[in-house]
Amino acid sequence: MSDIEIARKAKKKPIQEIGAKLGIPTEHLLPFGHDKAKVSEAFIKSLAKNKNGHLILVTAINPTPAGEGKTTTTVGLGDGLNAIGKKAAICIREASLGPNFGMKGGAAGGGYAQVVPMEDMNLHFTGDFHAITAAHNLLAAMLDNHIYWGNELDIDIRRIPYRRVMDMNDRALRETVVNLGGVANGFPRETGFDITVASEVMAILCLATDLRDLEKRLGDIIVAYRRDRSPVYARDLKADGAMTVLLQQAMQPNLVQTLENNPAFVHGGPFANIAHGCNSVVATTTALKLADYVVTEAGFGADLGAEKFFDIKCRKAGLKPEAVVIVATVRAMKMNGGVAKADLGTENVAAVKKGCANLGQHIENVKQFGVPAVVAINHFVSDTDAEVQAIKDYVGSQGSEAVLCKHWAHGSKGTEDLARKVVSIVESGSAQFAPLYLDDMPLFEKIETIAKRIYRADEVLADKKIRDQLKQWEEQGYGNLPVCMAKTQYSFTTDPNRRGAPRGHSLPVREVRLSAGAGFIVVICGEIMTMPGLPRVPSAESIRINRDGLIDGLF
Structure with missing residues (x-):
């Protein structure tokens, strides 16, 4: 069966039952339908004295067209930990409409290691991204409005770094001119749009600890500079209060479930190539107060996602990860070894060995942060025993261990070995986490x-x-x-x-x-863009509602 067919056959439990697994009372769940809910701020505050569980990061090699399956492995490991008797929860990011309608497709795992409801998660979900977009653009509107009504703050309209955002890939909006149309519309100036997941408001929501911290951070946003080069903040425009109001509900983490009815927090969604690539601090810290093991992921490869998770999120939130899982595939190793995508189904042990250099550098990098790493080989049916063994041998030569994982096909049964390895690493107490650089370094x-x-x-x-x-x-x-x-x-x-x-x-x-x-x-x-464009054939062309009223094309 396809990912979408598996998701549609899911036997979901009412979200109140999923909350009960973590000890969340029904009155502290704000339900969105029957299968998703937000967790109240009051309940989160009541957890302050709870002991933290163990934090596990799932990262990966650099992504290739062959596919790596980082989110799938995150979900599979969470289910695997529950299957071996551990109280575990997962924390992942929300999906952006931009890549969903562009070229990436859904972001809820795959096979028998998925988070559901899949369609909701990949579309509007609980409205968090819409709220972030609205709050961001409210500040932009208040900035231009202030200038229009006399510019009391003496803003230099040539020095306004704050751009507008939308949650869509649209290259036509990268560079724009606003306020055209004469006196009634304001003073013309150049600006542009970024995608919502690159918004500073998105980053703030994902790093803030509560509403008070959120409002302070929003007030600290620099929107422009005066003619004397001094900064103008959002609080100078008196926008921080209204922005916080728009984000009040979005600040509450979302609770959903895996196919095996285990709890999953899905909250926030900054990209890892243009932002810091981690789910929200409030979701992660809440999960740590409720579960013994928390499995979270960081976007893209470890050179981006894991580095930012360690150097930004962990530094800011005081988190101390105890183990890292680096996801790799035989197919991706062959691509790194020079094999074309069309030839990936043919055994090529030499190419696997050659491509392992990419994996090796990620292993070395993770160890620089003082956290032990294990490699998860995400299994594809085309993998041969010799190719898998080549990766295991290479990883062993790097002082780590590689575990074959078959969660896509078998769910938690396919990750029990990985789960046991992660538990053994955590129980060894060998992690000595430290960021890569000190705060006071230039x-x-x-x-x-x-x-x-x-x-x-x-x-x-x-x-x-x-x-x-x-x-x-x-x-x-x-x-x-x-x-x-x-x-x-x-x-x-x-x-x-x-x-x-x-x-x-x-x-x-x-x-x-x-x-x-x-x-x-x-x-x-380099040439990285904070507003992506659509590919020649965007995924949106294949997304539609079928005759049964179901959504096709997200997977």
Whole structure:
């Protein structure tokens, strides 16, 4: 059966029963239908004195067209831990409409390791992304309105970094001119749109600890600069209160279930190639207070998602992961070894061995953070025993272990070995987590540290304007912020076509942006776009409601 057929046959339990597994009373669940609900802020606050469970991160090699299955493995591991008698929950991100209608498709796992309701999760879900879009654009509207009515704050309209957002891939909106049409419409200026998942408001919602913290962070957003170059904040426009009101419900984490009726928190959704790529802090910390094991994921490969999870989310939220699972596939190893997608079904042990260099660099990188790693080989039916053994042998030579996982076909039964390995790592107490760099390191040195130690670049290329901007932010008190690298997910380099583990490359920095509310510096490298475009044949062309009233094309 296909993923969608499996999802439709799911025997879901009422969301109140799923909440009861974690000890969440019915009165603290705000239901959206029968199979999803938000968890109340009052209940979350009541958990403050609970002991934290164990935090497990699932990450992956650099993505390839062959597919890796990181979310599928996250779901499978959560089910596997429950199957061996552990009280476990998973925490993943919400899906963006942009890639769903673009080229990625759904983001709820696959096979017998899925989160349901699949269609709802991949579309409007509980409206969180709409609320984030509205709050972001309210601030943009209030900014232009302030300028129109006299510009009391003396904003220099040539220096307005704050752009509008929408949750869709639309290259036509990357660069725009607003306020055209004469005096009644305001003062014309250049601006543009980013995708909602790149919005600072999205990052803020995912890093805030409660509504009070959310409002403060929203107020800290820098929307513009005055003629004397001093910053203008959202609080100067008195927008932070109304933005918080729009986000009040969105701030509450969403509870759903896996196909095996285990609890799953699905909340927030910043991209990992252009934002920090992790689900919300409030969902993760809530899960840790309710479950003994919490399995979460970070977007794309470990060079982006895991690095940002460690250096941004864990640093900001005081989280201490105890084990990391790196997802790899035989097919992806062969692609990294130079095999074309059309030839992936043919056994090629030599290509597997050659492609393992990419996996090896991710293993080395994760260990730099002091967290032990295990490799999950996500099984495909075309894999041969010799190819699987080649990966196991290579990983063993790197001082780690690779476990074959068949969760797509068998659900929790296919991940019990991985679950036992994760438990053994946690119980060994060997994790000694620490971020890659210290808070007080200069901003450019933080960029260099990531470029050289994670990407293995020889140098960072940045012109004087960018270096001067970083120094200016340090002088303004922002030097202790972490950096959020915006870079292609397909390679350790900024060239998406360079697979494997390249050496002798440079990291070109095109632009830097200050996200003062979120609390990080965005470093845009190479040709990465904060507003993606649709492919030649977008997935939207195949998405429709069939004659039975069901949605086709999301998987």
